[in-house]
Amino acid sequence: MIFSKYIAFFILSCGTVFAQNVLFEDFLEKGKAEFHKEWNKQDFTIAVDNLEKAVKLKPDNAEAHYFLAYAYDRLNAKDASSMNNLNIHLTIKSSREYEKTIKLQAKYKGEILLLDPYSRLTSVWGSQAMSYLNFNKPDSAEWCFREGKKRGGFGDFFLAVNRKSLDLCSDSAYLFTMGDNVTIPMWYLQIIENYRSDVRIIDDNLLNTQWYPHYLSGHKIVDFTYSNNNLDTLNYSPWDSTEITINVPKFFTAFKWTVPPSYAGAYLLRSDRLLLDILKQNKFEKDVYFSSGFNPKSMLGLRPFLQFNILADKLVPSKRKQISDDKFYKLADEVTSLFKYVNTNSQDDLHFIDMFRYIILDRIYMNRANEDFNLRLLVLLDGKVPASKFPVLSNNLKGFMKKLHEELK
Numbered sequence: 001m002i003f004s005k006y007i008a009f010f011i012l013s014c015g016t017v018f019a020q021n022v023l024f025e026d027f028l029e030k031g032k033a034e035f036h037k038e039w040n041k042q043d044f045t046i047a048v049d050n051l052e053k054a055v056k057l058k059p060d061n062a063e064a065h066y067f068l069a070y071a072y073d074r075l076n077a078k079d080a081s082s083m084n085n086l087n088i089h090l091t092i093k094s095s096r097e098y099e100k101t102i103k104l105q106a107k108y109k110g111e112i113l114l115l116d117p118y119s120r121l122t123s124v125w126g127s128q129a130m131s132y133l134n135f136n137k138p139d140s141a142e143w144c145f146r147e148g149k150k151r152g153g154f155g156d157f158f159l160a161v162n163r164k165s166l167d168l169c170s171d172s173a174y175l176f177t178m179g180d181n182v183t184i185p186m187w188y189l190q191i192i193e194n195y196r197s198d199v200r201i202i203d204d205n206l207l208n209t210q211w212y213p214h215y216l217s218g219h220k221i222v223d224f225t226y227s228n229n230n231l232d233t234l235n236y237s238p239w240d241s242t243e244i245t246i247n248v249p250k251f252f253t254a255f256k257w258t259v260p261p262s263y264a265g266a267y268l269l270r271s272d273r274l275l276l277d278i279l280k281q282n283k284f285e286k287d288v289y290f291s292s293g294f295n296p297k298s299m300l301g302l303r304p305f306l307q308f309n310i311l312a313d314k315l316v317p318s319k320r321k322q323i324s325d326d327k328f329y330k331l332a333d334e335v336t337s338l339f340k341y342v343n344t345n346s347q348d349d350l351h352f353i354d355m356f357r358y359i360i361l362d363r364i365y366m367n368r369a370n371e372d373f374n375l376r377l378l379v380l381l382d383g384k385v386p387a388s389k390f391p392v393l394s395n396n397l398k399g400f401m402k403k404l405h406e407e408l409k
Contacts, residue, residue, distance in 0.1 A: 020057055027054035028064055031071060035113060044078070047071040055097075062101045063110030069097030070113055073124055084211040086131040091144075094124050095151055102152060107345040119181055119348045121153030126184030129191075134215050138191075145188050157341040157349050158185045161311065164338060165291060166196035168312040173287040174200045174278065175312060178294045181348055200286075202278070204298050207271035224274065225281055239268040244276070248284045248317050255284070255317035259300045276300060288315040293355060310335055310359055325373045328363060332377065336384040344390070353390045354397055357381060361400055378404065 031051035034042050051068035058064060072094035077083045098117045101108060108117050115123060125148025132140040148154055162185045169175050177183040183203040189195040200221050206212040213231050216222040226234060239261045246255045262272045275298075282288065289312040296303050306313040307322060310331055322328070335356065342349045360381055364374045381401075392398050 024054055024057040024061070024064075027051065027057065028061075028067070031064075032067055032111070035067070035070070035074075039079075042074070042078070044071050044075040048075055060104060062105035062108060065097045065101040065104065066108065066110055066117060067113075069094045069101065069117070069120065072097065073120070076124075077127070080206055080212075081209045083127050083206075083209070084131055084134045084215070086128050088128060091124050091128040095121060095148075098124070099151055108347075112347065115180060116347045118152060118155055118343060118346045121148060121151055122155070122158070122184055123153075123180040124148070125151070125153050126180070126187060130187065133191075134211060142191060145192050149188070149192075154185060154188050155341075155343050155346065155349065157338065157343060157346075157352075159189065160338040160341045161335075161352065162186050162189060163195060164335065165311040166199055168309050168314075169196070169199045169289050170287045172198045172200065173289055174202060174282065175289045175291060176202050176204050176275065176294065177291040178204050178298070179291075181352070182291045182293065202275075204271050204275065204294070207274045208269060213274060222278055223281060225277055226274075234270055234273060236263065236267045236269045237273065238266060240266075244280075246280055246283055246317070250284065251317060253317070257301055257305065262297055262300070272298065272300060284317050289313060290315070292359070308359070308363070310356070322366070325367065325370065329373070329376060329380070332360060332380060333384075336380065339385065339390065342390065347393070350390060350393055353385060354392060354394050357385065357392070357397055357401070361397075361404065364404060374404075 027050045031047045031049075031054060034044060034047035048068065048071045051064060051071050054061070054064040055068055072090050076086050076090035076094065098121050101117045125144050129141040129144035129148070132138070132144060145154070158181050162182065165182070166175070166186065166189065175186075177186065183201065183206075186201050190197045190199075190201070202216065202222065203212070210232060213222075213224065214228065217224055217228070217231070224231065239259075241258050241260045243256055243258050248255050259268075259272075259276065261267055263269050268276075279288065279300075289309075290299065290302075290306065292311045292313075294313075299306075302315060305316055305318075307316050309323060310328075323331070339353065342353065344350065360377050364377055367373055392401070
């Protein structure tokens with residue numbers, strides 16, 4: 001009789017655990033589903049409701065915390081257009097969930113939406129800081145940057161890489177950036193460390209929003225030729241490949257190149273038109289750079305005129321002349337010295353290492369005739385960026401590296 005009771009209790013317990021597992025998976029999948037819907041059909045109140053229930057059922061599940069953090073963030077601002085008016089309480093809630101994710105699983109193994117938990121901490125706190133800056137609250141912005149660093153964002157590696165990027169820029173240069181792990185750490189460096197605050201950082205993606213160009217103009221970072229009213233109404237426009245001419249007074253010449261459509265083969269986006277406006281009014285009086293990882297499709301056809309410097313590529317108003325092999329090698333060596341700061345638990349840190357490898361391989365392909373130099377670069381990669389320490393995440397990159405090693409044996 002007693003034995004039968006134990007059996008019944010065991011069966012009941014197993015049934016309860018099974019039911020909880022089914023409920024958890026249902027809540028988790030429903031929450032995640034909102035992220036994979038079409039943009040205009042996403043409802044993050046539904047995502048939050050389901051993911052909060054999932055976390056309550058399984059508080060030790062890192063993926064549930066990660067997605068709940070993302071849902072709070074998207075509830076705060078669905079995209080960059082509303083990033084200028086964030087709610088600090090939702091930022092804190094999002095941050096706590098990312099922190100919990102990392103505590104449960106330092107090397108997060110669940111599904112990732114664009115960025116890993118470490119980068120997301122940088123993003124949510126940096127975005128909140130910018131929201132305060134937009135409303136002229138520098139003290140609150142500084143608090144956000146410091147709080148984000150304290151909670152696990154603004155990792156030493158991306159701060160070190162972005163210091164080096166800023167170092168490559170000349171005085172008062174324009175630096176066009178793209179991506180949270182580039183733009184936001186640079187904001188941190190300029191505001192918290194007062195590091196190279198002369199460089200005019202312009203995030204290309206944010207140029208598509210209504211508020212950001214006004215922020216740039218109001219803080220004297222950029223002087224657009226558009227009036228404030230025109231900035232409000234500026235949108236994407238039909239565009240055929242068009243030759244653009246910019247007079248360059250300091251070189252007594254004119255710079256001409258062809259700007260192709262950047263979207264759907266027929267349009268220029270708002271960000272493209274504003275970037276072009278900046279280039280026209282600047283007339284190369286200040287140097288112009290593009291950060292590493294900048295999307296070539298957003299470069300207005302300027303890629304052939306870039307002088308590649310690994311982290312910050314310089315726009316030159318003439319036929320592209322690359323830096324010397326010795327200078328490139330020295331710079332590559334200096335960049336590898338920053339890899340001591342890499343958080344190997346962060347996929348985004350490792351993705352950057354892969355991007356660096358691609359840059360090195362691209363230089364090798366550009367110098368196919370110079371086998372001695374190419375071998376030096378491969379030895380640098382093998383010696384200072386070994387796959388045993390910094391795993392290669394891209395299968396295509398693994399193939400390229402293997403092929404090059406075989407060719408240069």
